[in-house]
Amino acid sequence: MAPFDVSSLLARRAAQSDEGAIVRMSQRARELRAKGQDIASLTIGEPDFDTPAFIQTAATEAMRKGLTHYSPVAGIPELRQALARKLKDENGVDYAANEIVIANGAKQAIANAVLALIEPGDEVILLSPYWVSYEITVRLAGGVPVILKAGVEENFKAPPARIAAALTDKTKLLMLNSPSNPTGAVWSRAELDALAEVVKGHPRLMVLSDEIYEYILFDGKMTSFASLPGMRERTVTVNGFSKSFAMTGWRLGYSAGPAPLAVAMARLQSGLTAGANSFVQHAALSALSAPRDDVEKMRQRYETRRDMVVKALSAIPGLKLAPIPATFYAFPNVGAFLGRKVGNHVMDSVDVLCDWLLDEHGVATVPGSAFGDPNCIRLSFATGEVELEKALARFSEGLGRLTA
Template structure:
């Protein structure tokens, strides 16, 4: 008898955690398959359809034969439109050679980390953070250094905290504003205070994730790259998934110093090459021909935020923040830790989210996935009817805990 040796996946895969948002979504699907009516508030996906004029542009591109390979950094008309967008919306001056279009903003983030991090380099990540930041930094060989802010700080890191985390190995700082998972938005003054620290350390590059830029309920969005001295040391990442309800189109982009843009295009050229052709053609129209639908979506999300916030405040023991962007709320649920339904005991946020799924049939995501063990993330990218039902179920389920 001969022994059989099984192939082993690489260490990088074994050391990589599965996306918590995708994992929770899978659990919700399994419960639905068993016949349960599950309301999913776990995924960051607008429930709106892509605006009609953008879909028509993609259809026209197909009819026009725009089905061939595209240049690795993106088609020129789209990069031109992105240059104009950065200038008019963000006050950022780029040439087309500083723009790289990718298969989603997530690829843009990965390209930037792969271009900038050597093994052992430290990536300072402001927490709460989007689930993939840690794993992307690790995949690139970097060492994540998490700097955390709780609900008492509106989940925003202070300049003092940032400076305390900087060492001679610090290479990048990554954060999102508006934030996933908290919905918090760094004001211009708050960004300026962080930039004042970073100006002392010219070797550190900022990776600013601005994918939720257009879902902002407060003051005008500020890009950290627009502040004095920051343009030449910031990678500004954006895309079409959230503000334009184009999640399935998989289209993101960056504006960056030329040397970083060239490095990212080089990486992309050896992995995926250019993003798909007709999505890029449609994205030109999205940027050039803005419609009222984006503003309607933003106002709808703001209305839903108020609904969810008010319903959460009716539940004893939950600390409710006031998010001013994105479509998430990140309540502190730690007062329920140690309580039990008689069957299930809640020890942490993971248990809390699991309990809501199995008892209330509402899918949320544990804050542990985002670097905060006291909170859960609730997405309000769902209808008002679903949100009302989900929050009523949550309240009823929590009343069973003693």
């Protein structure tokens, strides 16, 4: 009898749940550091700041009060009500508390929405470049990703006419991320109005609007898609506390959408993970209720870093850079450097280029192929200014060798 091999029993869906390049590059950077090498990392999209002290205190006080038991599946009423007020006051969208579902991170809120809406064979529009988890989640639900590309010359925003041309009778969902990971792009009100007209013209199209970076904004104004005329019933808005409040490890996100969809999403969450962490929800309530002084201080630091990145990258001949009005990411186009050779190294793909930059210049980045654009590299500037300056110098030096 042959030895038991559990790998032969694994479901195909497990192979679809790999964030690939981000995890690989981060792991490689850690391994090289463990060997004593000096590595400057621009890989992970995680604030380098600690969670504000008053939020930590609120969590501690909640635990001491015994708020450590199961929470309602859709979240504690106080937080859902506070989020309804926030969405009305700040985003211009009127939701009832029962239309809001608290999840274990924005990623789960996205999964809840996709699983609640998508049947096998349904088409989902992904605007490339896109966050890697979108495609993973769509495939896990049995959906068919329809990828629409927009390059650096278009500021990574597909024109509405291109989106309209991709719609079919199988299209059910469009995933919108503004402000965007990985590009930092923000859709203007005029651009969103034009997109809304496309949505109105399709009989069954919903929009998932991922707004997790709404407070990390440097230029212009961020508009919630659901606030546009006729879009509230067509939209599920996803947001969370990880990025703006530096609460990545707390794992708390939320969705807001039409009541029937909210009920379906809560039902799915009940069967998968149940409610989010009780005392974390009380800490989030404190975060919402307090002045945003800490959030603003972090935003200002990110803006300083954005300016550092733009200055450094703009000085590299051949590199193309779109404006970065928000987030803590840059997504430069390095297509001019692909195919070039240094010694025995041929940069025949952006993945090879990123590996070479790490091995030869000690700077860890993420290839844009992970986000649907094989000509770009994502740089996260959610790191201290000293580390960032070192990383940018190494990145510039590496690309400089390819232009010599």
